[in-house]
Amino acid sequence: MVTLQLEALGACYGKKLIVSDVSTTPLKAGEIVAVIGPNAAGKSTLFKRIAGLLKGPGEVSLTATTKSRKAIGYMPQDTSANAVLTVYESILLARKQGSAWSVEDTDLRFIDTVMQALNITPIAFRDLGALSGGQRQLVSIAQTLVREPDVMLMDEPTSALDLHRQIEVLSFMQAQARLKGMIVLIAIHDLNQALRFADTVLLIADGKMRACGHPLDVINPMMLRDVYGIDARIEKCSRQFDHVIVDGVAA
Amino acid sequence: MAAADIILTREAAVQGRGEYRARTRRKIMILVGLSLALCLSFAVDLAWGPARYGLDQVILALIDPDAVSAQVRTVIWDIRMPVAVMAIVVGAALSVAGAQMQTILANPLASPFTLGISAAASFGAALGIVTTVPIIPVAAGLIVPVNAFIMALAATLFIHFVSQVRGVSVQTVVLLGIALVFTFNALLAFVQYLASEQALSQVVFWTMGSLTKATWPKIWATLAVLLIALPLFARNAWALTAIRLGEDKAASFGVNVRYIRLETMLIISLLASVPVSFVGTIGFVGLVGPHIARMILGEDQRFFLPGSVLAGALLLSVTSIVSKSILPGVVFPIGIITALVGVPFFISLILSNVRRSW
Numbered sequence: 388m389v390t391l392q393l394e395a396l397g398a399c400y401g402k403k404l405i406v407s408d409v410s411t412t413p414l415k416a417g418e419i420v421a422v423i424g425p426n427a428a429g430k431s432t433l434f435k436r437i438a439g440l441l442k443g444p445g446e447v448s449l450t451a452t453t454k455s456r457k458a459i460g461y462m463p464q465d466t467s468a469n470a471v472l473t474v475y476e477s478i479l480l481a482r483k484q485g486s487a488w489s490v491e492d493t494d495l496r497f498i499d500t501v502m503q504a505l506n507i508t509p510i511a512f513r514d515l516g517a518l519s520g521g522q523r524q525l526v527s528i529a530q531t532l533v534r535e536p537d538v539m540l541m542d543e544p545t546s547a548l549d550l551h552r553q554i555e556v557l558s559f560m561q562a563q564a565r566l567k568g569m570i571v572l573i574a575i576h577d578l579n580q581a582l583r584f585a586d587t588v589l590l591i592a593d594g595k596m597r598a599c600g601h602p603l604d605v606i607n608p609m610m611l612r613d614v615y616g617i618d619a620r621i622e623k624c625s626r627q628f629d630h631v632i633v634d635g636v637a638a
Numbered sequence: 639m640a641a642a643d644i645i646l647t648r649e650a651a652v653q654g655r656g657e658y659r660a661r662t663r664r665k666i667m668i669l670v671g672l673s674l675a676l677c678l679s680f681a682v683d684l685a686w687g688p689a690r691y692g693l694d695q696v697i698l699a700l701i702d703p704d705a706v707s708a709q710v711r712t713v714i715w716d717i718r719m720p721v722a723v724m725a726i727v728v729g730a731a732l733s734v735a736g737a738q739m740q741t742i743l744a745n746p747l748a749s750p751f752t753l754g755i756s757a758a759a760s761f762g763a764a765l766g767i768v769t770t771v772p773i774i775p776v777a778a779g780l781i782v783p784v785n786a787f788i789m790a791l792a793a794t795l796f797i798h799f800v801s802q803v804r805g806v807s808v809q810t811v812v813l814l815g816i817a818l819v820f821t822f823n824a825l826l827a828f829v830q831y832l833a834s835e836q837a838l839s840q841v842v843f844w845t846m847g848s849l850t851k852a853t854w855p856k857i858w859a860t861l862a863v864l865l866i867a868l869p870l871f872a873r874n875a876w877a878l879t880a881i882r883l884g885e886d887k888a889a890s891f892g893v894n895v896r897y898i899r900l901e902t903m904l905i906i907s908l909l910a911s912v913p914v915s916f917v918g919t920i921g922f923v924g925l926v927g928p929h930i931a932r933m934i935l936g937e938d939q940r941f942f943l944p945g946s947v948l949a950g951a952l953l954l955s956v957t958s959i960v961s962k963s964i965l966p967g968v969v970f971p972i973g974i975i976t977a978l979v980g981v982p983f984f985i986s987l988i989l990s991n992v993r994r995s996w
Contacts, residue, residue, distance in 0.1 A: 440889050463886040470882035471937040475658055477883060480938070484876050484891040488940050490662075492655065499654035508653050512661070515883075527887075534891070 389416045389451055389537040391570050396445035398429070398436035404443065405432045409596040411589065413448075416537075416568035419561055421575050421585035421602070425615060429594040430574040431464055434540045437572070451537040460536030464543050464574075466523040468515045474526050475511045478502065481530035501529050504559060520547035528556065532563070539564075539571045546576070553577070557584045578606055582621075582629040590614065603629060612637050665941045668934055672948035676726065679955040683722040684714050686959055688967050724852035725958040725972070726951040727860045728913040729923050733950020734864070735909035736924025737931065737942065738871060741878050742899050743801055747812050749924035750910035752984075754818025755793045756921060759914040761822040761829065762789030764841045768833040783859075783915035790911030791904075793818055798903040802896075847918035847973020849958060856916040863912045867905045868947070874898055875939035882937050920973045922980020923950050923957075929983075 391414045397407040406429040414420060422430050435441045438461035451458035468477070478498050479490065502508045505525050510518065518526065524547050531539055541560070545553040557573075561584050564571045572589075575581055581588055581602060588605040590598040592614050598605045603621065611619045611631065618634040684700075685691045691699075691710060699706045699714045706714075736749035750756050765771065766785035770778070773788045797818070801811045830841055871878065877898050880888040885895050910924070927950030928942075935945040954972070957979065961970045 438890065440886075457892050461890040463884075463890055465884060465886060468883045468887065470879070471932050472879070472882070473661075473936070475654060476936065476938050479658070480876060480879050480883070481891055484880060484893065486876070488872075488875060490658075495655040495658060502654060511654050512657055530887075531890070 389568055389570055391538055392448040394446040394448060396436060398432045398441045398443040405429055406594045409433060411599050414570050416570060417565045418570050418586045419564055419584055420572045420587045420589055421581035422572055422589045423575060423581055424591035428591045430591055431542050434461060434542050438540055457534055457536055459538045460531040460534045461540045462527050462531040462542060462544060466527040470515055472515050473512045477515055478529050478533055482533040498533055501532050505529050524548060537569060539569055541573045543574050553580060578631045582606060665935055669944055672952060676948055676952045679952055680722055683955055683958050684718050687718060687962055689713060720852040720854060720857060721849045724849050724857050725954045727857055728917055729950040729954025730947045731860055731864050731909045731913045732924040733927025733946045735906045737928035737946035738902050738906055740928055741882055742902050743811055745811055751921035751924055753797055753815030754822055755790045755910045756914050756919045757819045757822035758793035759786040759790040759911045760845050760919050761825045762786040763844060763915055764826050764829045767840050768829050768837045786915030787911040791907040794903055794907035844918040846971035847920040848971040849917055850969060851917055860913050863908050867909050870905055871943055879937060879939045918973060920976050922976045923954055926980055926983050927953050
């Protein structure tokens with residue numbers, strides 16, 4: 388079973404420490420972790436550090452299965468691409484990285500399945516440059532999924548999607564995490580989606596971890612006033628999901 | 639969007655897997671078509687000249703040299719063959735160099751010619767011709783090509799390292815390339831000013847770019863560089879394609895972007911400088927060849943790479959035919975013809991669909 392634990396993790400750009408002292412309890416297979424925090428808090432930097440793209444102090448302790456091509460899959464925030472490739476080619480590319488030139492039917496079948504699940508089969512042979520922001524995000528999610536990682540780091544995967552699509556995609560990721568035993572970390576600004584889908588919430592502000600735990604322990608009126616500078620309450624909607632009701636900017 | 643495990647529908651599989659396989663077959667057919675066009679162009683290049691032969695005669699001379707007259711054999715094998723083969727090898731090398739430069743610099747205007755690498759090689763060669771001073775100690779016969787190579791390598795690495803500096807945009811790299819062209823052209827003019835009359839005429843002819851300087855040792859050397867480069871690029875095909883999706887995305891796929899960029903740049907410097915050191919400055923093939931390949935095959939390197947090889951080779955082979963067809967009995971330096979064809983293409987690239995493709 389996959390487990391992931393961050394131990395006093397920090398991330399540097401060059402010699403400058405941007406994020407420091409991020410620690411979690413062991414995160415378990417099937418868990419969804421929402422990483423929240425104001426703009427420029429260090430969420431993307433933390434993801435790059437976990438993915439091994441940046442250096443820094445601390446440890447990323449990962450117990451991974453052996454089935455995966457790469458234990459940690461990272462979906463960057465920037466999904467813009469102007470390569471002369473079709474959507475299908477760009478997803479195949481993610482799947483075949485580090486492999487031989489030949490493309491097996493099993494690869495294509497897996498790609499077809501993921502594309503169908505994300506409802507992007509109709510745009511399979513459209514040029515990447517002709518996609519909308521939301522479509523690009525869905526393609527980027529597919530590119531990460533076809534690598535069959537044990538841990539998925541998704542940097543604002545739903546920021547360009549409409550509300551319906553946001554709930555669809557996050558429900559799908561939640562189901563996939565449970566089904567495949569993945570750990571999914573999602574950097575997200577929408578606190579209501581974090582409350583609805585996350586098992587754990589990790590709060591970062593000014594490059595430091597401020598809290599990590601059950602969503603309602605982290606997202607509360609005191610934190611919202613302190614970190615986001617807003618007066619807000621937590622109330623349940625008709626389907627019993629917790630929601631942040633914003634009253635206004637804190638005085 | 640189903641929450642549980644997804645059952646792939648037949649319709650989705652046909653739209654996906656079936657269509658992908660059909661498109662792949664189409665790309666392979668395009669590559670076969672380009673290869674056939676190259677064979678035809680090669681045969682015409684051998685057939686055309688002051689004495690014109692039929693294609694049947696050329697094919698006979700290639701298959702069974704003893705079946706044609708000694709004169710035809712000598713013209714085709716000893717005079718035209720090195721030029722025709724050199725056109726193909728140099729065209730392929732420059733086109734691949736341009737293709738990979740455009741890939742790793744994410745820049746549609748990148749090519750050995752536009753970024754000043756050819757100008758650097760010209761300066762290095764001119765320095766060798768005029769002063770006979772080698773930049774590094776080598777045998778006398780190798781001074782010109784080695785000087786050209788060292789200068790081209792220095793220019794390539796300079797562009798590479800500047801493009802790696804944080805915040806440097808694609809436009810900055812192009813402007814830097816233009817600055818390099820001006821700098822090396824000024825240095826070339828300086829060397830020409832100091833040159834003797836004989837050395838000057840040699841330098842001027844060299845900078846025009848001409849395949850008439852082709853010899854078998856030069857062909858083998860260029861071919862060797864191409865045969866070293868192509869498998870290395872082929873090995874990195876998925877990684878190089880991924881780099882076109884952006885540095886972060888490629889890194890997220892597990893690509894060591896820094897290493898691939900450096901390795902590719904070093905190979906490019908060889909590919910760009912060796913042909914130039916032998917046949918002089920031949921511009922725009924490295925720009926136009928990859929764009930043709932990209933337009934018809936896309937940027938999946940498994941097709942884009944052989945497509946660039948064939949498009950560049952075909953382009954220079956056809957140009958070789960044109961260079962001896964304009965005025966009967968006159969063979970124009972091929973660099974003049976490629977520039978005449980390339981400049982309008984270059985302008986149209988800037989003005990038209992650059993934004994759409996990149």
